[in-house]
Amino acid sequence: YKNPNTAGGRSAMVHLFEWPWRSIARECEDFLGPNGFGGVQVSPPNEHRIIDRPDWDNNVVRPWYESYQPISYKLESRRGNRAEFIDMVQRCNNAGVRIYVDAVVNHMCGEDAMTGVGSGSSPYETQTFNFYGVPYTSPNFNVPNGNCGTGSGKIENYGDVNQVRNCNLVGLMDLITGDDYVRGKIVDYFNDVIDIGVAGFRVDAAKHMWPEDCQAIFDGTNNLNTAYFPENSRALFYQEVIDKGGEPVTAGQYKDFGRVTDFIYGGTVSAAFGGRMSLNDLQNFGSGNGAHHNLYDNDALVFVDNHDNQRGHGGGGSLLTFNQADDYKLAIAFMLSWPHGFPRIMSSYKFDQDWTGPPADNDWNTVEPTFNADGSCVSTDSYGWVCEHRWRGIKNMVEWRNQAGTEPVENFWGDYSRLAFSRGNRAFIAIGRGGSSINERLQTGLPSGEYCNMAVVDYDSSAKSCTGHSTVIVDSSGYADISISGNGADNLLFIHVGASK
Ligand SMILES: O=C(/C=C/c1ccc(O)c(O)c1)N[C@@H](Cc1ccc(O)cc1)C(=O)NCCCOc1c(-c2ccc(O)c(O)c2)oc2cc(O)cc(O)c2c1=O
Numbered sequence: 001y002k003n004p005n006t007a008g009g010r011s012a013m014v015h016l017f018e019w020p021w022r023s024i025a026r027e028c029e030d031f032l033g034p035n036g037f038g039g040v041q042v043s044p045p046n047e048h049r050i051i052d053r054p055d056w057d058n059n060v061v062r063p064w065y066e067s068y069q070p071i072s073y074k075l076e077s078r079r080g081n082r083a084e085f086i087d088m089v090q091r092c093n094n095a096g097v098r099i100y101v102d103a104v105v106n107h108m109c110g111e112d113a114m115t116g117v118g119s120g121s122s123p124y125e126t127q128t129f130n131f132y133g134v135p136y137t138s139p140n141f142n143v144p145n146g147n148c149g150t151g152s153g154k155i156e157n158y159g160d161v162n163q164v165r166n167c168n169l170v171g172l173m174d175l176i177t178g179d180d181y182v183r184g185k186i187v188d189y190f191n192d193v194i195d196i197g198v199a200g201f202r203v204d205a206a207k208h209m210w211p212e213d214c215q216a217i218f219d220g221t222n223n224l225n226t227a228y229f230p231e232n233s234r235a236l237f238y239q240e241v242i243d244k245g246g247e248p249v250t251a252g253q254y255k256d257f258g259r260v261t262d263f264i265y266g267g268t269v270s271a272a273f274g275g276r277m278s279l280n281d282l283q284n285f286g287s288g289n290g291a292h293h294n295l296y297d298n299d300a301l302v303f304v305d306n307h308d309n310q311r312g313h314g315g316g317g318s319l320l321t322f323n324q325a326d327d328y329k330l331a332i333a334f335m336l337s338w339p340h341g342f343p344r345i346m347s348s349y350k351f352d353q354d355w356t357g358p359p360a361d362n363d364w365n366t367v368e369p370t371f372n373a374d375g376s377c378v379s380t381d382s383y384g385w386v387c388e389h390r391w392r393g394i395k396n397m398v399e400w401r402n403q404a405g406t407e408p409v410e411n412f413w414g415d416y417s418r419l420a421f422s423r424g425n426r427a428f429i430a431i432g433r434g435g436s437s438i439n440e441r442l443q444t445g446l447p448s449g450e451y452c453n454m455a456v457v458d459y460d461s462s463a464k465s466c467t468g469h470s471t472v473i474v475d476s477s478g479y480a481d482i483s484i485s486g487n488g489a490d491n492l493l494f495i496h497v498g499a500s501k
């Protein structure tokens with residue numbers, strides 16, 4: 001359950017948060033496949049609540065988190081219908097890009113939803129615990145069956161493991177995931193999309209599910225579809241467990257049967273590239289006893305920011321996001337360069353409120369991403385798709401990571417605001433943050449030759465040339481003159497054996 005099941009040595013995924021299925025299908029074919037991306041985490045494909053009545057919370061209308069309030073497991077959501085989902089999975093797999101489903105199976109919608117229909121027109125009635133599109137009824141929920149124990153029925157104390165698992169998280173109706181009928185419905189949902197061809201799952205709010213229930217559900221799933229995967233392939237499961245220490249529920253409790261999101265990783269990398277921690281101190285990051293709460297390389301799904309904490313809930317304001325573009329690019333480049341965990345790149349849209357949903361027209365239909373001539377996404381200062389994954393310094397680091405493969409970190413060189421190292425003899429990176437320049441002759445570990453600086457140019461593999469003139473000459477001893485001004489975007493240099501003249 002830890003193998004990402006990527007094609008041909010691809011080693012990173014991108015979270016195309018809130019992208020419609022037809023946009024993702026085209027992005028797989030036009031961009032992600034050709035640039036070596038391993039897969040896409042998609043927003044929840046299941047039927048969800050439509051929060052369109054302003055009285056729900058004064059001015060909140062169609063918030064992004066309505067998609068985290070399930071109504072059923074039908075593949076009818078804000079992103080598209082079943083046919084569009086199937087088409088996306090097929091086209092992405094054919095482009096060498098996997099699909100990972102964001103699975104919201106700890107709960108159904110908020111208890112305050114009362115009566116309505118979901119994004120697939122399935123009726124529900126929360127006061128009677130009825131979700132007709134599954135169906136779920138009151139025997140399937142923890143609170144009406146006395147399993148919670150708090151007056152409000154909500155989690156009141158994160159120090160109490162029973163409350164964290166058996167009560168309603170912020171009022172979301174908590175399923176009895178230990179119940180065979182509920183487990184059966186969740187396994188049916190997982191098998192529906194596995195048979196369509198997905199490679200794995202993000203397990204939302206796994207912290208609020210008992211580990212043994214997670215394991216039993218994962219064990220009940222089918223092998224992956226042999227049209228795209230080797231015989232007996234098992235889905236990747238990476239479990240969202242928000243663990244920053246100090247609580248009885250820990251990430252380590254989930255790592256025996258899947259990967260776990262490493263919520264300490266992003267904070268450390270943000271501190272380093274935000275200028276609050278020495279870059280030189282990253283030298284042993286994540287390895288051996290340096291791993292966070294004993295999540296080792298294969299146990300971890302790593303990221304800098306995510307859809308939730310880029311809105312300020314989790315990071316305590318110190319997390320780097322696309323809003324700090326120059327430093328953020330360095331943080332993501334480092335994540336992609338470093339051999340710890342399977343990395344997930346966040347791809348966002350601009351928002352003016354924490355709850356703001358994706359770019360939409362007057363009828364709340366999501367407006368698909370469109371692209372400028374330079375490949376960036378069309379947006380204004382306060383509206384539109386950010387497409388961090390299309391920034392050259394991030395896009396070209398995805399292929400750099402593929403080229404680095406399993407090579408170890410060597411030739412590490414660093415001080416407070418600068419670092420450089422190689423991955424064996426296949427790839428080399430140098431970073432100068434916060435205006436620090438580098439003008440040094442450094443050991444790159446690479447064979448002699450003329451390499452394209454992929455931080456500032458693109459590579460034409462047929463002509464074996466760089467689109468710009470920025471190259472690095474490595475001499476017969478592996479040394480090269482490395483120069484970075486450190487000003488603005490000129491803070492990064494990286495080369496690899498797959499892009500030389
Ligand atoms: O800010 C949000 C939504 C956040 C959110 C959504 C999806 C996620 O995967 C996530 O990690 C966070 N939601 C807003 C509005 C809201 C939504 C629903 C609701 O019943 C009440 C309020 C909010 O203010 N939420 C309270 C703080 C964030 O508390 C949430 C957490 C959460 C936060 C910190 C933790 O340590 C933790 O273990 C869980 O997980 C969710 C998971 C969901 O599947 C759906 C949710 O509504 C939530 C969720 O509200």
Ligand SMILES: [Ca+2]
Pocket residue numbers: 106164165166167174175208209210
């Ligand atoms: Ca639960």
